[in-house]
Amino acid sequence: MTNHWIDIKNSDCILIMGSNAAENHPISFKFVTEAQQKGATLISVDPRFTRTSSKADIYAPMRSGTDIAILGGMIKYILDNKLYNEDYIKWYTNAPFIVGKSYTFKDGLFAGYDEKTKKYDNSKWAFEMDANGVPKMDRNLKHKRSVFQLLKNHYSRYDIKLVSQISGTPEALLEKIYKTYGATGARGKAATIMYAMGWTQHTVGTQNIRTMAMIQLLLGNMGVAGGGVNALRGESNVQGSTDHCLLWHIWPGYLKTPRASNVSLAAYNKKWTPKSNDPLSANWWQNYPKYSVSMLKSFFGNAATKTNDFGYDWLPKVDDGKHYSWLDLFDEMYKGNFKGFFVWGQNPACSGAHAGKNREAMKNLDWMVNVNIFDNETGSFWRGPGMDPAKIKTEVFFLPAAVSVEKEGSITNSGRWSQWRYQGPKPLGNSLPDGQIIMELGNKIKQAYKKDKGVLPEPIVSLKWDYLTNGEYDPHKVAKEINGYFQEDITVSGKAFKKGTLVPSFAFLQADGSTSSGNWLYCNSYTEKGNMAARRGQKDAPNNIGLYPEFAWCWPVNRRIIYNRASVDLKGQPWDKEHWVIKFAGDVKEGKYVSRTWIGDVPDGGWYPMQNPDGSMREDSKYAFIMRKHGHGQIFGPGRVDGPFPEHYEPIECPVEKNFMSSVYTNPTAPQYGTKADIYQTCDPRYPFVATTYRVVEHWQTGVMTRHQPWLLEMQPQVFVEISEELAQLKGIKNGERVLASSARGSLECTAIVTKRFKPLRIAGKLGTVVHQVGFPWCFGWQKPVSGKEESANLLTPSTGDPNTRIPETKAFMVNIAKI
Amino acid sequence: MEVTRRQFIQISSTTAAGLAVSGLGFDLVPVKAHAQMLKTRYAKETTTICPYCAVGCGAIVHTSKRGDGRVINIEGDPDHVINRGSLCSKGAALAQLVENEERVTTPMYRAAYSGEWKKVSWDWALSEIAQRVKETRDSTFQYKNSNGQTVNRTVGIASVGSAALDNEECWIYQALMRAIGLVYIEHQARI
């Protein structure tokens, strides 16, 4: 979330699309309700009428997988009706940038596509630079190759009629939504988007979100209270675990995992440190080497020195251009390319797309370590349906973990708040906190390499591993390591610091080894002032918009609303006088600002505003979007692998034989896999119904933590499929009957819920066709309930996904339903 | 930890009510617990954050100070500025997650081709795992890739997880995995 949960109450219009907040983030409705009571409009767009829709002022159904068509139509509506905030887009976004002549877009394809590799050469989409290497701009937005004009051109095709033909959403509803949401382009108004896996789990997932981000930029809704682009993260610490980068492609704090071509620390830092020649661009990532070197110091402590590149070579490198992502990982496992596998608090036998493939893949492992509270379908895969234990070689170690309330440490919520938890009871039986397990395992591995050298022992024996106190895992020691220490007595920006003291914030980190920080984003979270995440202050900030700056701690540097420099006009005064986030309060002398003071939230960089009160431009200011190389929000996004503007493509499995928007059918860069398990069937009469998956409030993820709880199982005891009354009639299915759902990859027995909340949609216009949609919760698995019949809906889903993130496409695929 | 400001609702003449009930002169032991003494009265109170979705609601854990020291109640933290004491059905059931007889409380091992789990000690399990990590790493380690570039990586082991870990656990976890040389490191954020 660019904003945070409480801030939803400041919104004038709330769009819930690609998520079902009332069911999956129930307490968010505290703030949705508060906003509605103050007059905000709640819009729910979803293939299915949900508990969220039940509270909406406007509900619109849609065909799953057509979000870009719907949102692209909104962009066109905003542009046609000039609803955008013109000053905002001129100064804070790249709308004025001039795109180079090599950029083209023809009938669904952008310039630079290579049919053979299924990849784009995105250098064809680069901006035109002036003699100083600064992007050329036309702040009047008139240049025909300006982003603004290209945007107009690109979305001119997305008229309401065509959008309705693609999405099945009635034209009148689309127009109502566009008008209502677009109205927040007015100064002082804000709209917010609450989205989740309903947007990410598509072959166009990244572009779904980009389309919305572009809308928010056009309307001036980024950085303001009640606005932003808000990913509702689904796990209590999926934000923190992402910040610490338990992902193949990034190191803690979103640093890059080194590629093989980054042959030295210098080469690595050079490659990944962006360079801007524009003096008005803060280009915050220019500090990259300070963060990477400080991180290496935390990894290897005193063993990390200038002479050994701070241990850079000891850490693994990935091959350039190769993916090591979830889908790729299980593809490799399926092919028998791993011997060992760790699974920590996760259940890929049920949670991964194409779960059947994943379960087969596990048979090829020599050993697996499964760490969890309960046994699950992954650790016990060898005794699951269709498995013969006598033929499965995999050794499995199950390590019982403590529950969250039995240990101490912090987690980071979706609003980027890191919050400290305390130990209530001791871990049950012989279960242990994960931290203790990791520390002890690390010590065992270190001992093994000290005893018998083996290959490249240095990274293992040199790994700094002093996080025990009296033999017990000490979260405070790790939290301090993450924050970082001064490694020697140094003076930074005129302030003297002692060796061994905690670094006050990332502004003080150094690239010469004189500081450590396990994760620069969290530098400021545990300082000499104490454990900031443990704070419980009840006082609000002076703007009184629910920031609660003394409660817990939020990255970066306790900034509660990021991009907040865009919440003010060029003179530093808020667009919204009532719900202001920050405002400039420096002294004025003869029409000029003469001192620097911002009040409200922690500003996104404390520089002077762009303009003085007399309208003259300042040279010591910085553009609002400080994390972007050129300082501007990206309406044109040349960094994505599948195009700088989002474009509607059909899901890999879909009910239509062509894309009505262009002759490019599906995302031309979406990954597909080639094992015999990987079957994709589109427009196949055997699988005529559009399917999607979701969660329910009563269970969580694959249900490992909730299916064992009688109170929760009581409310949702069985896996189900929701189908419309019309489809039920067509297939002769009665409410509550067991049915068999099948896709090209697997089948699932489930209970039919025949409901008014799914309705057949007519697509492709009046002479078009009727599309039936069905939906499954993915919170079940064979192990519990003990009947063994309530299985994972991911047995049906395909292994394909978004080409940028490689998140699987589990929200739009094709199935059949039949009576048993 | 400080639990500062409880927003108790105002109840008038509750004491009188209590007296009135006990003064009726007959057995009022109800069907279920209607005791006037709260079951949480002599419990240790700690604050926690709900482990399910990422709203980050606060809860108060009541742990018995007597007997086995287990959880007797978990409910919303009224001083938490997000949820102000409220919780959803999963959050409201938290006590049943902790005090659950189906939890596994000792390490287990399933041998190759075996049809069952057997209970093992922590020391045995961790020693065996460390040994397998070393064997697999040593036998699958790549110093260089096919282009001759230094890669120093272990390709025979993959690891997934976990958004269920605390921040501090995440950090030491990824540090260990990367030090071992893993490149296949993934978790819930990818799915």
Added chain:
Amino acid sequence: MSKSFFIDTTLCTACRGCQVACKQWHSLPAEQTINRGSYQNPEDLSFDTYKLVRMRETVVDGQLRWLFFPDQCRHCYEPPCLDTAGDPSAIFKDGSTGAVIYTANTKNLIADEIIESCPYNIPRKAQDGALAKCDMCYDRVFNGLAPACVKVCPTGAMNFGDRAEMTTLANQRLEKVKNKYPKVSLLDADDVQVIYMVAFDPDLYHEFAVASNNAFDITRHAALRRMLRPITHFASRLL
């Protein structure tokens, strides 16, 4: 002064925090259930389920509505169950809060009579014949805490407090949502300590959302006991 609930169903998202919080606080066991083609589960109130969010899909004026009704004992001012029982050691009304409390002695009553006497179809019988239902979290209220189902509610659908405060809140909310829901109403507000607000015809939510006249068609035995009941028992209303 007596206590009241105000339940604003227009704000209920059916997260069912209340349903579970009730079980948690009262240590009530879960029931064995199956999916009957609905999210609503258990199917009905029971000896082990005092609070149940009822869920109905219906089309009103051409618009689909998913109606949620967090059902529970209304803690009537003049509880027919109490009158029917005529045994204050089994069913009594707490003088200060107004909570209608069932004790273990309800097993000595004729359970079906008590159940039939309830205009809201609330009490439920255990195997040994004892009856149970919502107890207003009497122990919590006595100690200055809100009932578990109220404290847990995120949206303001569940409210609890002094009677005057709740009736004020109910009337304020009624005024506020009238434009959006012209048929909005408060159910039996003068007779019960649990005031529901519904946006549509109450029958659309639940058969027993409002007091049913049939329910007062109490059995002969019950009527007899009612006549013999000491008059002092009416006093609870006046406190």
